Structures are given as structure tokens and as C-alpha cells.
Amino acid sequence: xxxxxxxxxxxxxxxxxxxxxxxxxxxxxxxxxxxxxxxxxxxxxxxxxxxxxxxxxxxxxxxxxxxxxxxxxxxxxxxxxxxxxxxxxxxxxxxxxxxxxxxxxxxxxxxxxxxxxxxxxxxxxxxxxxxxxxxxxxxxxxxxxxxxxxxxxxxxxxxxxxxxxxxxxxxxxxxxxxxxxxxxxxxxxxxxxxxxxxxxxxxxxxxxxxxxxxxxxxxxxxxxxxxxxxxxxxxxxxxxxxxxxxxxxxxxxxxxxxxxxxxxxxxxxxxxxxxxxxxxxxxxxxxxxxxxxxxxxxxxxxxxxxxxxxxxxxxxxxxxxxxxxxxxxxxx
Amino acid sequence: xxxxxxxxxxxxxxxxxxxxxxxxxxxxxxxxxxxxxxxxxxxxxxxxxxxxxxxxxxxxxxxxxxxxxxxxxxxxxxxxxxxxxxxxxxxxxxxxxxxxxxxxxxxxxxxxxxxxxxxxxxxxxxxxxxxxxxxxxxxxxxxxxxxxxxxxxxxxxxxxxxxxxxxxxxxxxxxxxxxxxxxxxxxxxxxxxxxxxxxxxxxxxxxxxxxxxxxxxxxxxxxxxxxxxxxxxxxxxxxxxxxxxxxxxxxxxxxxxxxxxxxxxxxxxxxxxxxxxxxxxxxxxxxxxxxxxxxxxxxxxxxxxxxxxxxxxxxxxxxxxxxxxxxxxxxx
DNA sequence: CTGTTAGCGCGTTCAC
DNA sequence: GTGAACGCGCTAACAG
Numbered sequence: 001x002x003x004x005x006x007x008x009x010x011x012x013x014x015x016x017x018x019x020x021x022x023x024x025x026x027x028x029x030x031x032x033x034x035x036x037x038x039x040x041x042x043x044x045x046x047x048x049x050x051x052x053x054x055x056x057x058x059x060x061x062x063x064x065x066x067x068x069x070x071x072x073x074x075x076x077x078x079x080x081x082x083x084x085x086x087x088x089x090x091x092x093x094x095x096x097x098x099x100x101x102x103x104x105x106x107x108x109x110x111x112x113x114x115x116x117x118x119x120x121x122x123x124x125x126x127x128x129x130x131x132x133x134x135x136x137x138x139x140x141x142x143x144x145x146x147x148x149x150x151x152x153x154x155x156x157x158x159x160x161x162x163x164x165x166x167x168x169x170x171x172x173x174x175x176x177x178x179x180x181x182x183x184x185x186x187x188x189x190x191x192x193x194x195x196x197x198x199x200x201x202x203x204x205x206x207x208x209x210x211x212x213x214x215x216x217x218x219x220x221x222x223x224x225x226x227x228x229x230x231x232x233x234x235x236x237x238x239x240x241x242x243x244x245x246x247x248x249x250x251x252x253x254x255x256x257x258x259x260x261x262x263x264x265x266x267x268x269x270x271x272x273x274x275x276x277x278x279x280x281x282x283x284x285x286x287x288x289x290x291x292x293x294x295x296x297x298x299x300x301x302x303x304x305x306x307x308x309x310x311x312x313x314x315x316x317x318x319x320x321x322x323x324x325x326x327x328x329x330x331x332x
Numbered sequence: 333x334x335x336x337x338x339x340x341x342x343x344x345x346x347x348x349x350x351x352x353x354x355x356x357x358x359x360x361x362x363x364x365x366x367x368x369x370x371x372x373x374x375x376x377x378x379x380x381x382x383x384x385x386x387x388x389x390x391x392x393x394x395x396x397x398x399x400x401x402x403x404x405x406x407x408x409x410x411x412x413x414x415x416x417x418x419x420x421x422x423x424x425x426x427x428x429x430x431x432x433x434x435x436x437x438x439x440x441x442x443x444x445x446x447x448x449x450x451x452x453x454x455x456x457x458x459x460x461x462x463x464x465x466x467x468x469x470x471x472x473x474x475x476x477x478x479x480x481x482x483x484x485x486x487x488x489x490x491x492x493x494x495x496x497x498x499x500x501x502x503x504x505x506x507x508x509x510x511x512x513x514x515x516x517x518x519x520x521x522x523x524x525x526x527x528x529x530x531x532x533x534x535x536x537x538x539x540x541x542x543x544x545x546x547x548x549x550x551x552x553x554x555x556x557x558x559x560x561x562x563x564x565x566x567x568x569x570x571x572x573x574x575x576x577x578x579x580x581x582x583x584x585x586x587x588x589x590x591x592x593x594x595x596x597x598x599x600x601x602x603x604x605x606x607x608x609x610x611x612x613x614x615x616x617x618x619x620x621x622x623x624x625x626x627x628x629x630x631x632x633x634x635x636x637x638x639x640x641x642x643x644x645x646x647x648x649x650x651x652x653x654x655x656x657x658x659x660x661x662x663x664x
Numbered sequence: 665c666t667g668t669t670a671g672c673g674c675g676t677t678c679a680c
Numbered sequence: 681g682t683g684a685a686c687g688c689g690c691t692a693a694c695a696g
Binding site for chain 1: 674
């Protein structure tokens with residue numbers, strides 16, 4: 001194999017020659033080994049490994065029309081909600097021998113469109129997470145390639161939704177059990193599907209348990225937003241709050257601590273998304289996000305659709321639940 | 333164009349026929365328009381648009397060897413150190429019109445090898461972050477494709493290194509200024525390049541400032557590890573600690589709080605990597621990680637190498653600095 | 665079971 | 681300035 005050493009990258013022809021067979025046989029050794037003598041396969045694989053030969057993905061795609069690639073688009077990779085989802089999606093795709101392109105739309109619909117155009121000719125399917133595109137654009141893309149959505153509800157397009165309402169209801173029930181009567185909901189982005197869902201769940205549950213609820217106006221969810229909102233919380237005389245997400249909740253914790261208000265003794269707090277784990281002190285009671293499951297399910301749904309194993313308008317809803325840790329207690 | 337309507341996707345041949353030219357001419361209209369009559373180009377482009385024709389990425393790649401793709405491999409997408417890096421890398425690649433494949437090696441060298449094999453035939457370059465591969469394997473891959481490293485120092489392979497030693501030195505100086513004499517270093521993984529670097533920096537600085545240093549034995553860095561280590565910290569009678577990373581530091585904060593030990597009044601603490609921002613209470617004094625810059629620089633380095641604009645053994649070092657927040661104070 | 669032939673869609677020599 | 685022919689590496693008929 002002195003000749004093999006010279007080349008950095010080999011083709012099927014090289015392997016075929018060395019094995020004394022035709023290219024087709026080498027091809028079959030990789031794609032349909034059962035149609036070959038076990039011995040032949042073994043010999044070919046051995047030589048391929050010696051050569052460091054790997055089938056050329058691109059050539060295969062050109063010939064079969066199957067690229068074995070998926071595109072995963074998210075609005076912000078660095079938002080702690082996404083990494084577990086991305087990780088799960090990537091690993092799920094991996095088990096099906098798919099490669100995944102990652103795109104960061106940076107919360108911008110135009111950028112998202114641009115990335116899709118860039119990916120489209122080399123992927124078999126698109127998975128959009130928290131897409132900022134409108135329904136029309138999404139349907140346009142869905143017509144070009146199998147497409148699935150996570151965290152966006154567009155009728156006719158297969159989608160995975162995380163129903164935080166169930167978890168928020170649990171949280172309200174939990175607070176009611178503890179004896180809270182006046183609670184606040186600290187809003188997230190105004191046009192966010194998740195925010196509407198959570199706010200409504202809070203309102204409904206409040207009515208059910210006969211609690212009054214103060215809605216703190218929408219803002220971009222962040223640690224700083226949470227801190228900034230503390231004075232309003234204090235002024236409104238509520239004894240507990242449900243925050244749009246954990247980052248906001250953490251900001252609230254800091255703001256309270258700075259004013260000498262102890263959580264949960266003087267004030268109870270519930271977050272959403274469970275992105276912090278137990279890693280605060282006191283550890284945050286929050287609503288599970290199941291983003292990793294959503295990522296996994298999204299990829300699986302997409303693959304099923306690509307195989308025609310699933311209807312095009314599947315709507316998969318993951319419910320959530322409350323994770324009780326240490327930021328909730330009875331009011332004073 | 334009734335015929336065009338029938339097909340969902342057109343080829344150069346379709347456009348060529350409709351324009352009454354050869355395929356070559358259509359090809360040139362897209363890649364070297366200046367070699368054609370302006371009029372010809374215009375006519376072809378017009379027809380292409382009518383057809384909704386887009387050059388086939390895959391076929392072009394097969395023919396030219398240029399895919400316009402990069403592979404980004406990380407050991408764990410969900411580790412908070414990586415997302416900002418991934419985000420920056422993705423966006424940097426985007427400005428150069430490159431698509432990026434994301435791979436999650438899951439801390440496993442074999443998986444990393446497997447992913448590389450899967451990507452290799454459709455990328456022009458590889459960027460490995462915190463690779464678990466040994467130098468030999470890396471050099472093998474580097475021979476097949478342009479390859480750059482982040483956070484791993486393999487001579488002869490272009491690499492971007494985050495030098496946390498500078499920041500750790502700052503931290504030690506800061507603690508010395510505050511009057512600490514006995515400090516601890518809470519180790520990270522034994523075989524970690526970053527851990528060795530940080531531990532050595534602590535030791536050297538301790539000597540310089542005439543401090544004693546207690547090395548808490550290596551462990552997988554995590555919140556739980558940090559909590560578990562608190563008894564040792566207390567027993568060793570140190571007044572301050574430098575932790576391998578922020579997660580560990582946060583665990584220590586919790587462990588201390590659970591024992592009624594106030595930070596920074598009774599104990600000073602410094603983290604590493606700055607993955608939490610100001611989002612703890614009290615907010616953590618830590619060493620900046622600059623992972624986003626590393627991601628950006630890594631992609632740029634890789635692109636430069638692919639263009640032959642940069643020597644193959646470039647070694648780019650990013651220094652770090654201390655971010656003083658609220659977990660350090662003079663000892664009692 | 666295995667070899668032969670013919671493309672997949674495009675870029676790229678060569679001629680003209 | 682433009683066209684014809686070949687090849688990128690592989691898979692998919694079709695033979696044998």
C-alpha cells in the first residue's frame with residue numbers, strides 16, 4: 001500500500017483496485033453488504049480502513065438525491081434554553097446517520113430566510129426552533145423541503161410544542177396550597193407565543209383559586225429585567241411571583257436580596273424553563289422546559305415525515321410540570 | 333413556460349434550452365459573467381429567475397471540490413462554555429458565506445473520529461474545540477483537510493488558545509492585595525490542559541506573594557463537585573479559594589451558604605470562565621473566558637489557512653483577565 | 665453474487 | 681464569445 005500512502009483521500013476506485021473487485025462491489029459493501037459474500041465484504045472493509053477511505057458524501061448525494069443532512073435553525077444559540085435542545089437534536093440525528101447544519105438567525109427573520117436559502121440545496125429537511133418567520137414564509141419553505149417546527153404553532157406544518165401552561169397551572173396550585181392570595185406574573189416578550197400561554201395560564205388559575213394577579217408589563221427577559229422589576233413587585237404588595245423565565249427570576253432574586261428581602265421567607269418565586277438546575281441559592285422552584293425532549297422529538301418527527309411515515313400536520317404537545325425546589329414557602 | 337411549471341426543480345440544461353444556448357454558457361452566466369455578452373447574461377438570468385432555477389450546490393461541490401461548508405466539533409454543546417463560542421463561530425462563518433456543520437463528540441474520542449469521518453467529505457475545513465483526540469489522530473485528520481484547534485496545543489497544527497493563566501495571576505494578585513495568606517485551588521479534570529495551566533499559575537503566584545496553597549484533588553467540574561468540596565475547604569482553614577470553573581464555584585457558594593458561611597465576608601471565592609455573568613448573588617468574581625472571541629478567531633484562522641494566507645503552525649493566544657465582582661473581600 | 669454501463673448536475677479544459 | 685466533451689465519485693439499472 002505504498003501507493004495508498006501518497007494520496008490524502010481515496011476514492012472507491014482505489015479501494016476496488018486494491019481489492020481486485022469493481023467499484024460497484026465496493027459500493028455495495030457499504031450500502032447493501034447482505035448482497036455480497038461475507039468474505040468479500042470483510043476484505044473490502046479491511047482495505048478501506050487501511051486506506052482511511054470514507055465514501056464521498058457529496059458524490060453519493062448527487063447520485064441518489066439524498067444528502068443525509070438536516071438543517072437546524074435557532075434564534076439564539078447562546079440563550080440557555082437552546083443548547084440542550086441542540087445537543088439532543090444533534091445526537092438524535094446522529095443515530096440516523098444524519099449530519100446537521102446549525103444556523104443562528106440572531107432573532108432576525110431576514111437572516112433566517114437567508115440561512116434557509118443557503119442550506120436548502122444540501123439538506124433533506126429543515127427544523128426551525130422558535131422561528132421568527134411568519135406563517136406564510138414558513139409554508140413557502142415547507143413546500144420546498146420537509147420542514148418541522150419547534151415552539152411555533154402553524155397549522156398544516158408538523159410541529160412540536162412545549163406546553164408550559166400545564167406546569168404554570170401546577171405552580172399556581174402549589175402557591176395556592178401554600179396560602180398565597182396575591183401574586184404577580186412578570187411578562188416576557190409581547191409577541192412571544194410562550195409568554196401569551198404562560199400569562200393566560202396564570203390568569204385562569206388565579207380565577208380558579210380566587211387569587212388576585214398583577215401583570216408586570218412585557219420586557220425582554222433577562223437578569224437585568226428581573227432586577228429592575230423588583231420595586232414594582234414590592235409596591236404591588238404581592239407575596240409571590242411567577243416569572244416568564246429563569247433568567248428573569250434570578251434577577252428578581254438578586255434584587256430582593258439587595259433589599260434584604262429573603263426568599264422564600266418573605267417572598268415566594270417561581271421561574272420557567274429550568275435552565276439553571278439547582279445552581280442557585282436558594283435553588284429555584286421552576287417549570288420544567290423539556291427542551292432536550294423537544295429537540296429529540298423534532299428531529300424524529302422530521303425524519304418520519306421525510307420517510308412518509310407521518311402525516312404532514314402532526315402536532316405534538318409536550319406538557320410540563322413544576323419542579324419544586326427552595327424558593328417557595330407560605331406567606332408571612 | 334408551461335413546461336417549466338411541471339418541474340419542481342430545474343437544471344442548467346433546462347435553462348440552456350429555453351435560452352437557446354449551451355449549458356456551458358449558463359454556467360458562465362453565474363460564475364464568470366464578465367466573459368459573456370451583457371445581453372446574453374441578462375437573458376439567461378431572466379429565464380433562470382422565471383424558472384426559479386438555483387445552481388445545485390452538491391453538483392457544483394462535486395465538480396469543484398468547494399462545498400462552502402465548515403465542520404465545528406465540540407465536546408459538549410450544553411456546557412455553558414461552548415454556546416457563545418458556537419454562536420460566534422457560526423456567525424463569523426456566515427459572513428464568509430460558509431455553512432457550518434455542528435458535531436457533539438460527547439466527550440468521547442471515538443465519537444469524535446466518527447463524526448469527522450462523516451463530515452470530512454463535505455467540508456473544506458475542520459474546527460475542533462476542546463478535542464479529546466490525541467495528537468496523532470489530529471495530525472491524521474489535519475493531513476486530510478485544513479484543520480484548526482481551539483483549546484488544545486498540538487505543535488504544527490494551527491490553534492487558538494485561551495490563556496487563563498494571565499487571569500488567574502490577576503486573581504492571585506487581587507487576593508494578595510486583600511490580605512489573604514492561605515488559599516485553595518479546587519482542581520478540574522486531571523488530564524485537562526486548562527486545569528494544569530490554572531493550577532500552575534496558582535502555585536507560581538502563591539510563591540511570589542508568599543501565600544500557602546492547598547490543592548483540592550481533581551474531579552469532574554460541576555455544581556455538585558463544588559458543594560462536595562466545601563468540608564475540605566473549611567477543614568483546611570484557607571480564607572479564599574480559586575475554583576477550576578464557575579460551575580464548581582457556584583456549588584461552593586451553595587455549600588458555604590448551607591453552613592451559614594457568608595461570602596465574601598467569611599470566605600472569598602474566585603471562579604473561572606465567566607459563564608454566569610452577574611447572575612448569582614452575590615455575583616461571582618471570576619476570570620474571563622473570551623470563548624466567543626476564540627470561536628471567531630478559530631473560524632478566521634481556519635479560513636485563512638484554507639486560502640493559504642496563513643502559515644500552518646500559527647499559534648494564537650488570547651490572554652484573560654480578572655472580572656472583579658462581589659465574592660472577594662479581605663479576610664476576617 | 666458480481667461486473668458493466670449510464671447517468672446525477674455542474675465546472676472546465678479545449679476547440680471553434 | 682460560445683459550444684462540445686470530459687470528469688468529479690458514486691449509485692442504479694441491467695447483464696451475466
